[in-house]
Amino acid sequence: MKRFIFISSILCLFFLGILFFSYIPFNNDRWLEADDPFQTHLDFLDDVFLPGEDIVLAFRLQDSFFNESIMTQFLTFKETVNNLDSVLSIMSPLDATVILDQDDSLIIEPYYDALIEGHFSTLTEYQQHFEASMYHHHLLSSDLKTVALVITIDNEGTILERNIRRRDVLSFVYNTIESFPMLSDYALTGNSYVDYYMNQLTRSNLYLLLPISIVLVLLFLGLIFRDFLKVMMIASSVFFSLLICLGVIYLVNGFLSIVMVVLPLLIVVIAVADSVHILTRWAQVKSHHDHAETAIQSTFGHIWKACLLTSITTAIGFGSFYFSDMLPLKRLGLASFFTIPLTYGVVMGLMYVWMMMFKDRLFSSKFYPSLKPSLPNFVVQKFDFIQRFHKVIVFSLFALCLLAIFGLQSVNFETNFLDxxxxxxxxxxxxxxxxxxxxxxxxxxxxxxxxxxxxxxxxxxxxxxxxxxxxxxxxxxxxxxxxxxSDPVSMFHKELAFDSSFFPLTEDQLNQELLFLEFSRNDEKSDVxxxxxxxxxxxxxxxxxxxxxxxxxxxxxxxxxxxxxxxxxxxxxxxxGTSQLIDVLGTYVLNTHFVSLFFSMFIIWIIMIYFYGLSLATIGLFANASPIILILGLINWLGIPFDFATVLIGSICFGICVDDTIHFLHVYYTQSELKKPMEVRIKHALRNLTNPVTYTTILLCVGFGVFYLSDIVLLTKFGLFSILSFCIALVMDLFFLPALLIFFKHNSKVS
Structure with a gap:
């Protein structure tokens, strides 16, 4: 009965989590803090000069815009969209302001109103006047066959309200265009559309990648364990950890951004990796005990500290983004700092409960009989080679790192937002x-x-x-x-035709012309x-x-x-403006990259010193810094510009790659109690950890590899280079770390 209640509770919470997940909004509007000087300038621009946000439609026409039937369809479409409550204004060749001299008096009105009022006698006259105006090439192409329609919508309210408003306007635009065959060929851009497109892309990628990641990871676990109970144990840890993750994201951020998408997939991998380490340790421990309960207690007694350290280091790797000047990275760091330790608690608690509830079943079962110790034996056999050529291995690693560091002296950042x-x-x-x-x-x-x-x-x-x-x-x-x-002033001045000048020559002229143009402020349609x-x-x-x-x-x-x-x-x-924002983000990205990376390295090094001593901590730090240095150097040598993806790679991969090193150093360090020679300790660590660190590396590659399936360039690059980092880190832990230990002849004892 207890088992039934326990499993039913897990399933109920799982479905509640899915329901909660569907209500979290997606938003990519804000990149800087509200009090950041550059954001303050952007807000001033929006509040004073450019209120609202734009959707830009560009229609590719079969004939000239000044064809009567095309203009009629365009007018009907424009007025239909303009009737929406959330639309503040519309600008097009029909709405652009014209100043005309009629019967010795100047009038200011939209072009289409001038046509309706008979101020243009024909469409040809309308066309000639428009082609000579400041709006030509801004709202109408030189061949007159591509016309722009700028829809300004309200951007007030909450994130959810803005997203709903964008969705409703764009859905209405899509549906309305279907009724106008002459306008069926169109392009879309504008800051409102880009934000909406990013939000939709973020949503679709998370909804696609997260289930794929979970399914692939669980399939891999099934191949390893071939035991439904063990897979269910790990799956429950994953689902509960995801629920905690989404809850923290909602409390810290209130929404999911394109950068925050990384965190749920990371939590999947962390929860699985810790669970695998627990079960592999259980397989090694249970044969030395006569009772299941003592074997379980011994398993957690051996594993809790190493898993806690890996959780702390990963939380530091991600949490270092809290010091970024970019709001999405700052919020990612804050959410990660709380989520990852909570994930550790969830995994440890749930795995302990599962194992105690099914202790007899687990104690009597065999541990993944399909897996053989061939890989650990292979690595141990290669230890003689490592021992013989450890100097060559270490100096080769130093040379590669120096070459990579030399390449990093001239880093390039890509600020083309769309790219x-x-x-x-x-x-x-x-x-x-x-x-x-x-x-x-x-x-x-x-x-x-x-x-x-x-x-x-x-x-x-x-x-x-x-x-x-x-x-x-x-x-x-x-x-x-x-x-x-000066443009509307020039437009007015030329209509006065006092002389051949384009601008007023005296202050009186300027003030008279400005006074006339001020009348346009009373009519929103003709405000210039x-x-x-x-x-x-x-x-x-x-x-x-x-x-x-x-x-x-x-x-x-x-x-x-x-x-x-x-x-x-x-x-x-x-x-x-947008270009200035992107330039600022470029500077912030580089600052974040180096600050977060060095901060996480320093803090993790201090933690390792506390647990393992200065020499072991320094060796472990170098072993884990090397993959990041090599990957970042490779990125730069290949001419790939640094961007948000490389910022994520540096600190995050260091925080994750150090996990397996900590497990290795933990086993190596605890063996010092037995006063065994260094070579014996290294072989013992390799024999016991080769399989679990290989499995966790594969799981990391599977979990982060799904990013390569994304249609977001940032996530694709992050997934690809993360996989390379994890693979290099595995080789580093199994081959280079033993070589470093031998090279520095580390023989420390537990104090």
Whole structure:
């Protein structure tokens, strides 16, 4: 009866966990802390000049946009979408603002209103006027066959509310397009769409990869143990650990991000690895005992400390991300720091309960008869070779590490946001390339010029500074266009036709033209100033449009803008926007990479010194730092730029790779009590640990290898290089670590 209640409780909690899992939202909006200066600048830009978030639709048409039937379908589609409550505004060639001289009076209105009111006598006149405007190449391609529709939606509310709003608008757009055959060929981009796409991709990858990982791991366990009870024991530890993991993520973060996806899969592998070590230790211990209970107690007495140390080191490896300036990594570190030790407690507790409840069944059963000691025997036989050539092995390892470190002196970071997360063949990449090709670019850099004086930007001298600054920035080869409040002023000035100039020449002219343009603020449809100037004329926004650039080009452009802006505006400006954010993330990634890696190495080294002494701890540290150094060096030598994936690889893989080393050093160190020679201790450790560390390495490769199936580039690279790290770490533990022990002739005794 107790067994039935116990198993039923596990199943009930498992299904409750699945239900809870389905309610956790996914979000990738925030990358910086709210009080980070760069995030503060972004928030200022959004609040003052660019409220809401954009979905950019680019329709590829069969004929010119100014074809009457195409324009009618486009208008109907636009008005249908505009009726949604969550849509704040829409911008298209029909909604762009035009200034016209009608009967000696100037009017300002949207292009389509001008057409309806008869201010354009024909579509041809509309076309000619639009092609001469500042909107051409921004909203309509040069061949007039690709038209942009920018939908701005509300971004207020909670994470869940924003995700629901994006989903509803995009679903409505997809369904509505089906009713307009002339608009069936389209591309999608914009910050709102990218965020939604990332959230959906995160969800689909976790829902796909997590079950695949669990199934593959359990199948491998079935091949090892060939015992349904043992597999069920480990499976229950995995499911309970996952439940704890999701609960901690929800409490710490409130949602799952594209970076946080790593943690649930890691917990699967950790729970399985600790369970395997317990069962392999049980197989070695039970033959020396007459009673099951004493054998179980002896098993946990031998294994608890080593598993605790591995949990602590892994928690440190992940927890070191808490010191990152990037919010997703910081939250990953915090959630990991609590989740991994809790996983250790769950595994130890559940495995003990299972073993006590089924002690007779386990005590009488054979331990995975399909596995033979051939691998441990092979490794032990190679020990003579290791002992003979230990100097060659150690010096070869030193040389490889030095070569890798030399390569790391010139690291390159990839800040092209789309390339970091999305494959080149993905639809979002293809759509972005289309926007870059036919319009003025998909990325933007914003310069905010500030003053404490109201009406500061009504000064003709300041206006001319903005014009000259824009012209100077436009000369840079990476810049497609520069927009500021001088553009609508120029548009108005040319309609006045006082002279051949493009801009007002006196302050009176400027103020008269600005006064007229201010009337547009009363009509949201024809507001041309709000994107570039605030209400009291103390802050100005200059928008720089570029293609989806890579890190090197973004940084080069930002340095150029800083140089020119300092010349014109002194210190009264700041740079922000998506490109600036990506450049900042590049700097933060490199800082996080080295800080987290060295922090985790130092703390783990201190812990190992406490338990195993200075010399053993230092040898173990080098044995585990070597795989990471080699992998990072290989990444750099292959010309693969550093990004979020390599940041994860460094600290995480070190925290995991050190686990098997700790098990090896633990067995080696405890054998010192028997005062056996060093060679005997090494052979004893190899004979007892070769199988379990090999199994855990395979499990790690299976668990992290599923990331290679992901369609997120970050996870694919992380999975691939993690597998390489684990394999190198296995070779290091079985061959290089014994060579290091012999080389330094370590013969410490337990004090």
């Amino acid at each position: 970091v997360f999305f494959k080149k063949s993905s639809k979002i990449q293809q759509d972005t390339r289309l926007i870059d090709t036919v319009f003025k670019g998909s990325s933007q850099l914003s310069v905010i010029v500030q003053s404490s004086e109201p009406d500061y930007f009504k000064s003709i001298d300041v206006f001319n500074y903005v014009v000259k600054f824009s012209q100077k920035i436009s000369e840079h080869p990476y810049v497609n266009s520069v927009q500021s409040y 100033l709000s994107d570039y100037i605030d209400f009291d004329y103390s802050n100005s926004h200059i928008l720089i449009k570029t293609d989806n650039l890579s890190s090197r080009y973004i940084n080069e452009l930002i340095q150029y803008v800083h140089h020119i802006a300092t010349t014109f505006f002194g210190a009264n400006y700041f740079i922000t």
